[in-house]
Amino acid sequence: MCAPLTLALTLSLVASGLPATSANAQLADSVSLSAPQEEPEAAREAVPAQLAEQSGDDFYCRERRLGEWFYCEKPKAKPSEQRAQQPTQSSADQLAAISKQLEEMKARAILQPTTENVSAYIAFQREQLNRASSFADMWRRTIWQNPELDYTLQRPVNQLGKRTWLDNRTADKNRVLASISKRYGVFYFYSSACAACEVFGPIMRSVSDRFGLTVMAVSLDGGPSKAFPNFTVDTGQYRAMGMQGQQVPALVLFDTQTKRPMPIGYGVMAADEVMDRIFTLTSVEPGSDF
Template sequence: MRKTLHGVTAVALIISQAAAAIPTFAEDTGPVRDVFYCEQRKLGSWFYCDPDKEKYPTLLETPSAVPAVKQLAAIGEELDELKARAILNPTTENLAAYMHYQRAQLDRASTFADVWGRTVWQNPELDYTFERPINSLGKRTWMEDRKAAKASTMAQLSQRYGVFYFYSSACSACRVFGPIVRSLSDQYGLEVLAVSMDGGPNDQFPHYVVDTGQYRKMGLTGDQVPALVLFDTQTKRPIPIGYGLMAADEVMDRIFTLTQTEPGSDY
């Protein structure tokens, strides 16, 4: 009787220790029973929910007591375990167990995506498309509004800003970019000061000056040309637009972004 009691006590201790542990997957080759699919969705034998499967530990039985991140990690570990079993021992049973569990997680992900969409529809502050539409009609309207806003900005630019255009007479990209800068200057009445980095002339801007430190004072680094800089006459602050050859639309877009939008507002 003494030995039996000791044996029962030992077994009870082992059971209590096992119950306190958070199960990740079954110790034997059987699958883990998932409460989400077995009890909430009642999907039965497709997800190993039959009574004869109750010998396997229940996955995440007390979500309130287990952090969600651990619950999610346990699902990932179980999926990896079932996949590894199927690869190392590709029996019909192992493959079926992996495929069933994988399908269950795909279903869970689909539900997440569905609820995500519904939540966005019902909470406009979460809907990014109000700021940057993605459907064809909304995108076209947004682009037309942005185009009008850029044109308005460029039309008023000369009232506050001047432009420094740094070039080199030996630079082929500068020879292509010069007419683009000249066209923007003529179209929007921009005052452009062309600054030669090598002392050479400029066909588009005959009244050029030679660099005597303006490049560094405008916040530019290196010796890259062509380079374009806006100068704010109110704040006395230079605003580098960029380096290299740019199309007129790109120059306008950068000027609009740098002068009219807050960082992150378009994303």
């Protein structure tokens, strides 16, 4: 395929008036110029390592080394992109870092109370107070707009709401306590040598008379009770009710249906407090009041 081309080139040069020998010389020069120069072995070995990682056509990427402009090399990430690729710090870590920095600036201002240190601490502290204020404001706005998150609808805090809630609560309590004696009874543990029991005995008698609640007085030392002359002596009832030690006075509510004791409390209590605790133990779901 090269012979006809060489022959045609020679004939064209001869036709132009050049001697054949000159034509042949120029032909040789042109051939030598157009022939690809072989790269020395050492130069080929010195190809940068990054070219070995180039992708694409070998001729354009490896031999001609066109680089990233012809998609032979992947473009280098910009500094902003490199920062974006780095893992971000969690919100909890950011908050901990702020608290640590605030404590450090406070300590520096106390140990080195210069104008610069104190001013820097005040400015940083005010920045965090502003952040906390924004959070508190957004908290209340969110509660206003989402009634399922507003606990004050269950337990009001304003005066009018609290009064209404207490009135409803009193009505519910009176209704429950009016029939409490049909299912529950109370064990009243006391000691004849206990001064607090002398005070608490009459209180429990008034509760029993008011609500028709059965109260079983149990003496731990065998001594009598002025408020409950029909007492019984403890023969293991105290421990059977799940009580520990010998603390008196003590009250235990007993469910006659489930046979389950529920300690009410120890020490001297007012009659209303006793009934509030009985109402809570029998009619209020744990956690609903808080």
